[in-house]
Amino acid sequence: MARVDAPPGSAAPVTHWLDGPLAWRDRLLASAAFRRWAQAFPLTRWLARRRAAGVFDLVAGFVYSQVLLACVQLRLFELLLDEGPQSASALAGRWQLPLMSTERLLRAAVALKLLEHRPHDRYGLGPLGAPLAGDAGLAAMIEHHAALYRDLAEPLALLRGTTRDAGLAAYWPYAGTDAPQTLPAERLKAYSDLMAASQPLVADQVLGAYPLRRHRRLLDVGGGNGAFACRAAQSAPGLQVQVFDLPGVAAAAHQRFEQAGLSDRCTAVGGDFLHDPLPVGADLVTLLRVVHDHDDARVLRLLRAVRQALVPGGSLLLAEPLAGTPGAERMGDTYFGVYLLAMGRGEPRSEQRLRELLAEAGFARVRRLPTALPLQASALLAKTPDTSNVNVG
Numbered sequence: 460m461a462r463v464d465a466p467p468g469s470a471a472p473v474t475h476w477l478d479g480p481l482a483w484r485d486r487l488l489a490s491a492a493f494r495r496w497a498q499a500f501p502l503t504r505w506l507a508r509r510r511a512a513g514v515f516d517l518v519a520g521f522v523y524s525q526v527l528l529a530c531v532q533l534r535l536f537e538l539l540l541d542e543g544p545q546s547a548s549a550l551a552g553r554w555q556l557p558l559m560s561t562e563r564l565l566r567a568a569v570a571l572k573l574l575e576h577r578p579h580d581r582y583g584l585g586p587l588g589a590p591l592a593g594d595a596g597l598a599a600m601i602e603h604h605a606a607l608y609r610d611l612a613e614p615l616a617l618l619r620g621t622t623r624d625a626g627l628a629a630y631w632p633y634a635g636t637d638a639p640q641t642l643p644a645e646r647l648k649a650y651s652d653l654m655a656a657s658q659p660l661v662a663d664q665v666l667g668a669y670p671l672r673r674h675r676r677l678l679d680v681g682g683g684n685g686a687f688a689c690r691a692a693q694s695a696p697g698l699q700v701q702v703f704d705l706p707g708v709a710a711a712a713h714q715r716f717e718q719a720g721l722s723d724r725c726t727a728v729g730g731d732f733l734h735d736p737l738p739v740g741a742d743l744v745t746l747l748r749v750v751h752d753h754d755d756a757r758v759l760r761l762l763r764a765v766r767q768a769l770v771p772g773g774s775l776l777l778a779e780p781l782a783g784t785p786g787a788e789r790m791g792d793t794y795f796g797v798y799l800l801a802m803g804r805g806e807p808r809s810e811q812r813l814r815e816l817l818a819e820a821g822f823a824r825v826r827r828l829p830t831a832l833p834l835q836a837s838a839l840l841a842k843t844p845d846t847s848n849v850n851v852g
C-alpha cells in the first residue's frame with residue numbers, strides 16, 4: 460500500500476478508499492463486547508487468546524527482561540551448563556539469597572523457557588537459556604541494557620529530547636560531538652570493550668556470508684579495537700588488515716594485534732573518518748555496525764571517502780541490523796530505532812535506503828549477501844566502478 464502524505468502546509472485531510480473498512484475493523488477490535496464474544500465463540504477463541512497473549516507480552520516485556528538480567532548477573536546459565544541441574548535450595552545457598560525469592564526467580568525463568576524443571580525438584584537449562592550459556596557477547600549486551608532502560612524510564616521525555624539521565628548519549632560519546640578525535644581514551648574504552656565482546660555475533664554472520672580469501676587488503680573502517688580484524692586475519696591467512704578508528708580506539712586495536720601475534724598482518728590507524736583521509740589501497744572495506752550510527756549527510760560523506768580509498772573495482776561490505784528485516788521487524792524499527800534515538804544520532808535503515816545512499820556515493824553494483832541470522836546482521840556488498848576514483852561528488 461502506497462503511503463499518502465499531505466502536501467506540506469496543506470490542511471486538506473488525506474483519505475484513501477481503505478480508510479472506511481479499516482476504521483470499521485478498528486472499532487470492532489476496540490469493542491469490549493466484540494472481544495467478549497470472540498473469546499467465548501469456539502472458532503475465534505484461539506485467535507482471541509493469541510492476541511491477548513501478544514498484548515500481555517508487550518505489557519510485561521520489561522519484567523521478562525529483568526528476569527533475564529537477574530539470571531545473567533547470577534551467571535545461572537553457565538552454572539547449569541557446567542555443573543548440571545540444581546535444586547532451588549542449592550542455588551539459594553550459593554547465591555546467599557532467600558529460598559523464597561530464589562524459587563520465584565527460577566519459576567519465572569521456567570515460564571520464559573530460559574530454564575526447565577528437571578526430575579528431583581531440580582532446574583536445568585531451557586531452550587532459550589541454553590544458547591545464552593557461555594555467550595559472553597550476549598551477556599555483556601544484556602547487562603549493558605541498564606543504561607538504555609534508564610533513558611527509557613520516561614519515554615515521552617526521550618521523544619521530546621528532554622531526558623534527564625542521558626545514559627546512552629554519555630556511553631557513546633562520539634555520537635554527540637563533531638570533534639570525536641579529541642575524546643579521551645577512557646571515554647572510548649567501555650563501548651569499545653562492549654563492541655569487542657559482541658563482535659562474534661556480527662563476525663559469524665559476515666564471514667559466513669562472505670569468505671575473505673579472495674581479497675588481498677582489508678580496511679575495517681570504524682573497526683573498533685580490532686576484534687573483527689583479528690577474526691578476519693585468522694580466517695584468511697594471506698590477508699593484510701588495517702583498522703581505521705578514533706585515535707584512542709586504534710591504539711587499543713594496535714595492542715590487541717600485538718597480543719594476538721598478528722602485528723605483521725594487522726595495523727591500526729587513528730583519525731576521524733568524516734574529516735581525515737582514509738588509508739588508500741584496500742580492495743575490500745568493511746563498515747560493520749557503523750553506518751546506522753550516523754545521519755544521512757554524514758553517511759554520504761563516509762561512503763564517498765570509502766569509495767576514494769578503495770582501489771578501482773574494489774568492494775565495500777556493509778553489515779548491520781536493517782530496518783524492515785522480514786521476521787525481525789522489531790529488531791530494526793523498534794529496538795534499534797529507539798536505541799539510536801536514546802544514543803542521540805543515527806537510525807536503522809532499510810536495504811532500499813542503503814542502496815540509495817550507496818548509489819549516491821558512486822557505488823555501482825550492490826547485492827544483498829544472505830546471512831544465516833538476519834536478526835544479528837544483514838550484509839550488502841557494493842562495488843566501485845572498475846575505472847579510477849575520479850569525480851566521486
Ligand SMILES: CC(C)=CCC/C(C)=C/CC/C(C)=C/C=C/C(C)=C/C=C/C=C(C)/C=C/C=C(C)/C=C/C=C(C)/C=C/CC(C)(C)O
Nearest residue numbers: 590597600631657660748749751752798799802832834835
Ligand atoms: C537438537 C535439538 C534438541 C533440537 C533442534 C532444534 C533446533 C535446530 C534448535 C535451534 C537451537 C539454536 C541453535 C538456537 C540458537 C539461538 C541463537 C543463535 C540465538 C541468538 C540470539 C541473539 C540475540 C538475542 C542478539 C541480540 C543482539 C543485541 C541485543 C544487539 C545489540 C547491539 C547493540 C546495542 C549495538 C550497538 C552499536 C550501535 C551503537 C548501534 O552502533
Ligand SMILES: C[S@@+](CC[C@H](N)C(=O)[O-])C[C@H]1O[C@@H](n2cnc3c(N)ncnc32)[C@H](O)[C@@H]1O
Nearest residue numbers: 633654658681682683704705731732733747748
Ligand atoms: C558501533 S561501533 C562498531 C565497532 C566495530 N565495527 C564492531 O562492529 O564491533 C562504531 C565504531 O565507529 C567508530 N567511530 C565513530 N565515529 C567515528 C569517526 N568520526 N571516525 C572514526 N571512527 C569513528 C567508533 O569509535 C566505534 O569504534
